[in-house]
Amino acid sequence: xxxxxxxxxxxxxxxxxxxxLMAGSATVIAAxxxxxxxxxxxxxxxxxxxxxxxxxPYVAWKDPNAMIVHTGNTLETKRAAFGTSIITxxxxxxxxxxxxxxxVSIVADRDAWEISVEGVKNPRKLTVKxxxxxxxxxxxxxxxxxxxGRGYFPSKPSGTPWQVGAAGCVIWSGVPVxxxxxxxxxxxxxxxxxxxxGGEKLPEEIDPKSVIVERSVPKGAMQxxxxxxxxxxxxxxxxxGGPLRLIVPGYTGVNSIKYIKRLAFTAEQSDAAIQRTxxxxxxxxxxxxxxxxxxxxxxxxxxxxxxxxxxxxxxxxLVQIKxxxxxxxxxxxxxxxxxxxxxxxxxxxxxxxDLGRYAWRQFVLPVKLAAGTYxxxxxxxxxxxxxxPEERMENAAGYNNNSWRDHxxxxxVV
Amino acid sequence: xxxxxxxxxxxxxxxxxxxxLMAGSATVIAAxxxxxxxxxxxxxxxxxxxxxxxxxPYVAWKDPNAMIVHTGNTLETKRAAFGTSIITxxxxxxxxxxxxxxxVSIVADRDAWEISVEGVKNPRKLTVKxxxxxxxxxxxxxxxxxxxGRGYFPSKPSGTPWQVGAAGCVIWSGVPVxxxxxxxxxxxxxxxxxxxxGGEKLPEEIDPKSVIVERSVPKGAMQxxxxxxxxxxxxxxxxxGGPLRLIVPGYTGVNSIKYIKRLAFTAEQSDAAIQRTxxxxxxxxxxxxxxxxxxxxxxxxxxxxxxxxxxxxxxxxLVQIKxxxxxxxxxxxxxxxxxxxxxxxxxxxxxxxDLGRYAWRQFVLPVKLAAGTYxxxxxxxxxxxxxxPEERMENAAGYNNNSWRDHxxxxxVV
Numbered sequence: 001x002x003x004x005x006x007x008x009x010x011x012x013x014x015x016x017x018x019x020x021l022m023a024g025s026a027t028v029i030a031a032x033x034x035x036x037x038x039x040x041x042x043x044x045x046x047x048x049x050x051x052x053x054x055x056x057p058y059v060a061w062k063d064p065n066a067m068i069v070h071t072g073n074t075l076e077t078k079r080a081a082f083g084t085s086i087i088t089x090x091x092x093x094x095x096x097x098x099x100x101x102x103x104v105s106i107v108a109d110r111d112a113w114e115i116s117v118e119g120v121k122n123p124r125k126l127t128v129k130x131x132x133x134x135x136x137x138x139x140x141x142x143x144x145x146x147x148x149g150r151g152y153f154p155s156k157p158s159g160t161p162w163q164v165g166a167a168g169c170v171i172w173s174g175v176p177v178x179x180x181x182x183x184x185x186x187x188x189x190x191x192x193x194x195x196x197x198g199g200e201k202l203p204e205e206i207d208p209k210s211v212i213v214e215r216s217v218p219k220g221a222m223q224x225x226x227x228x229x230x231x232x233x234x235x236x237x238x239x240x241g242g243p244l245r246l247i248v249p250g251y252t253g254v255n256s257i258k259y260i261k262r263l264a265f266t267a268e269q270s271d272a273a274i275q276r277t278x279x280x281x282x283x284x285x286x287x288x289x290x291x292x293x294x295x296x297x298x299x300x301x302x303x304x305x306x307x308x309x310x311x312x313x314x315x316x317x318l319v320q321i322k323x324x325x326x327x328x329x330x331x332x333x334x335x336x337x338x339x340x341x342x343x344x345x346x347x348x349x350x351x352x353x354d355l356g357r358y359a360w361r362q363f364v365l366p367v368k369l370a371a372g373t374y375x376x377x378x379x380x381x382x383x384x385x386x387x388x389p390e391e392r393m394e395n396a397a398g399y400n401n402n403s404w405r406d407h408x409x410x411x412x413v414v
Numbered sequence: 415x416x417x418x419x420x421x422x423x424x425x426x427x428x429x430x431x432x433x434x435l436m437a438g439s440a441t442v443i444a445a446x447x448x449x450x451x452x453x454x455x456x457x458x459x460x461x462x463x464x465x466x467x468x469x470x471p472y473v474a475w476k477d478p479n480a481m482i483v484h485t486g487n488t489l490e491t492k493r494a495a496f497g498t499s500i501i502t503x504x505x506x507x508x509x510x511x512x513x514x515x516x517x518v519s520i521v522a523d524r525d526a527w528e529i530s531v532e533g534v535k536n537p538r539k540l541t542v543k544x545x546x547x548x549x550x551x552x553x554x555x556x557x558x559x560x561x562x563g564r565g566y567f568p569s570k571p572s573g574t575p576w577q578v579g580a581a582g583c584v585i586w587s588g589v590p591v592x593x594x595x596x597x598x599x600x601x602x603x604x605x606x607x608x609x610x611x612g613g614e615k616l617p618e619e620i621d622p623k624s625v626i627v628e629r630s631v632p633k634g635a636m637q638x639x640x641x642x643x644x645x646x647x648x649x650x651x652x653x654x655g656g657p658l659r660l661i662v663p664g665y666t667g668v669n670s671i672k673y674i675k676r677l678a679f680t681a682e683q684s685d686a687a688i689q690r691t692x693x694x695x696x697x698x699x700x701x702x703x704x705x706x707x708x709x710x711x712x713x714x715x716x717x718x719x720x721x722x723x724x725x726x727x728x729x730x731x732l733v734q735i736k737x738x739x740x741x742x743x744x745x746x747x748x749x750x751x752x753x754x755x756x757x758x759x760x761x762x763x764x765x766x767x768d769l770g771r772y773a774w775r776q777f778v779l780p781v782k783l784a785a786g787t788y789x790x791x792x793x794x795x796x797x798x799x800x801x802x803p804e805e806r807m808e809n810a811a812g813y814n815n816n817s818w819r820d821h822x823x824x825x826x827v828v
Contacts, residue, residue: 081648082647083647083649084550085552085585085586085587085645085648086552087501087585087647089503089504090503092648132734133731135734135780136498136736136778137766138766138767139767140766140767171501173498173766230497230498231499232501233506234495234499235497318547318548320547351551352554353552353553353769353770354767355767355769
């Protein structure tokens with residue numbers, strides 16, 4: 001990961017922030033890096049991943065064989081670790097933090113965490129315990145970093161060079177945001193955005209607006225959003241935003257605010273740097289500014305997990321080509337696979353239950369392959385007929401890569 | 415758990431076996447108890463569960479706060495640990511082993527595990543690697559011990575006194591058994607049963623038939639059965655039957671054979687004790703025999719997870735009554751909740767995605783409760799209109815308890 005300071009995109013602000021923190025208040029980092037591992041994991045150094053770098057202590061409970069450790073705050077799921085059971089287990093799910101997590105003491109009493117709800121007729125603070133009495137919804141959702149696939153940009157934008165593993169399909173459970181808004185009298189007039197603010201401790205002696213994690217999304221996203229306390233059947237791990245995370249289905253991960261402490265219905269977008277200039281689809285070579293599209297909704301995307309370039313050579317005969325496909329803001333309708341680099345395509349079959357509009361589906365295509373080299377690719381189509389494009393949309397920071405050509409792989413059959 | 419030896423039901427055979435093993439070959443036990451924990455967990459003694467007993471070393475990776483440790487081979491999920499995200503995470507899933515697991519070396523090379531398929535036109539051995547080339551299916555399924563709910567039998571049958579936590583909803587991925595049978599030419603004429611044999615090492619100097627884990631189910635169960643290598647998105651943990659487990663959706667857990675080494679299509683049921691006399695619905699006071707019904711298909715069942723008797727007092731006001739409901743061999747159609755001990759009932763609402771016929775669904779019913787004491791109960795109805803009964807079906811070993819009255823709870827609202 002680049003260490004240069006010029007034109008650092010917003011999703012790298014952690015490095016900027018951490019370097020500054022190291023000059024100033026090192027204790028904040030230390031606090032964020034300790035105490036998070038499961039009890040049984042704390043007595044020994046975490047094992048190195050097979051890629052070499054050890055798991056950071058705060059996520060020492062992750063599966064070291066499933067993860068690629070880019071930095072202390074950016075961990076990617078290995079392509080080979082994605083199974084075919086739809087849901088990504090917590091210990092294999094990617095990590096991408098814009099700031100170090102708050103002190104782990106915030107999960108000592110999860111029900112006591114408070115969120116301030118503003119921009120409603122009757123604004124007030126609510127504890128998680130109160131939220132739990134207000135309603136319940138459960139949603140399966142693709143959580144994907146805005147920069148997933150950045151590693152395929154030939155322009156090598158600064159930021160983590162994710163391939164496919166800054167994504168997972170996760171089940172979230174919490175109270176629908178619309179139920180909370182309704183209970184508090186509805187949104188105020190003139191609302192255009194839902195703005196969430198993270199509860200990370202901010203470094204001192206820096207303009208808070210330059211580092212705070214605060215994102216605005218169009219107010220319509222509220223309809224399916226949750227204030228979630230549970231992930232994959234367990235309280236949300238601290239490293240993934242527990243005790244309370246805003247979940248915005250169909251939007252890239254940065255919009256699902258961890259440790260949410262404030263949810264506001266606002267006329268304008270936040271003026272925090274992460275919203276104003278960060279996460280913008282800027283033309284190559286240009287800095288982000290508010291006139292450019294914000295990184296919000298996800299589009300149709302798919303990739304093959306097996307066989308993969310980095311796995312053992314494939315034996316000739318019947319081969320099951322397997323992968324995941326999703327529609328982003330829309331449901332996924334279908335997915336096609338090519339074994340000749342995109343010249344011809346065959347429809348693959350979805351397998352397993354359909355977990356709903358925002359989830360991904362597993363697909364499989366059985367093909368008979370003779371010895372040789374094949375370029376395998378896949379492309380998804382969403383419920384509105386939008387097809388995953390051949391080419392990426394070039395942008396300065398390497399966001400939203402859903403090019404099927406970039407995600408194609410060469411495999412060798414022996 | 416009872417330690418007496420007279421009329422030990424089949425699901426306690428492990429204790430019988432282990433005591434005999436201790437007199438004979440202690441190394442088998444030692445081998446089965448080591449090496450299974452995740453690397454990071456092995457350097458320290460496992461933490462005690464809040465119930466007091468420590469996790470056995472081979473499942474030291476389980477969440478100690480979620481589990482009740484009955485014995486080394488019987489661990490139950492705490493009612494309070496069941497979340498609302500449908501899927502039960504691996505580290506919260508119950509454990510019930512009829513024999514100690516084979517040596518952990520069997521998962522060193524999972525693809526090399528062999529299964530013998532017999533009773534087909536072209537019987538042969540197949541490795542997991544070969545099975546992976548033959549097809550793929552993914553099924554969400556309630557895995558439930560035959561004795562779940564035994565703890566509510568006033569007759570106190572011997573065997574683990576499970577309450578609700580010898581169950582979970584799990585996603586399995588593998589090859590459909592029917593695809594394997596088809597590839598091997600189909601079942602032989604006269605087949606009536608599908609018989610699976612576990613790969614556990616058998617104690618010496620005992621009649622193998624008295625301890626081997628070998629179960630027969632009607633051949634029709636083959637239609638939706640899997641030979642599975644993956645559970646909840648990761649290779650099946652050794653403690654849960656990896657590298658390969660037979661999955662028989664809609665049937666109680668004992669029929670889903672761990673470490674499966676032989677799958678046979680047979681005219682008769684197995685003559686192993688676990689099939690012949692074990693897991694029979696015997697009248698109270700009688701021993702099991704082949705004339706009695708075998709414990710096979712599951713029926714409609716539901717229970718409330720929150721609020722629960724053992725949780726903190728509930729605050730008066732709006733309360734979300736939450737639980738799980740499933741149909742067993744059939745899909746679940748609906749579930750009703752009573753707050754007056756079964757005098758009146760209200761339909762609850764299912765939340766979250768429907769994971770299919772064999773999965774459970776989460777339900778919620780918001781109710782306004784004043785201070786007082788309430789007897790809360792729930793009853794599920796399956797897709798064929800079968801309703802969960804008020805009374806348990808009495809039987810000697812305490813199997814198949816789906817009485818809604820037994821599962822009702824008193825809660826206190828303050």
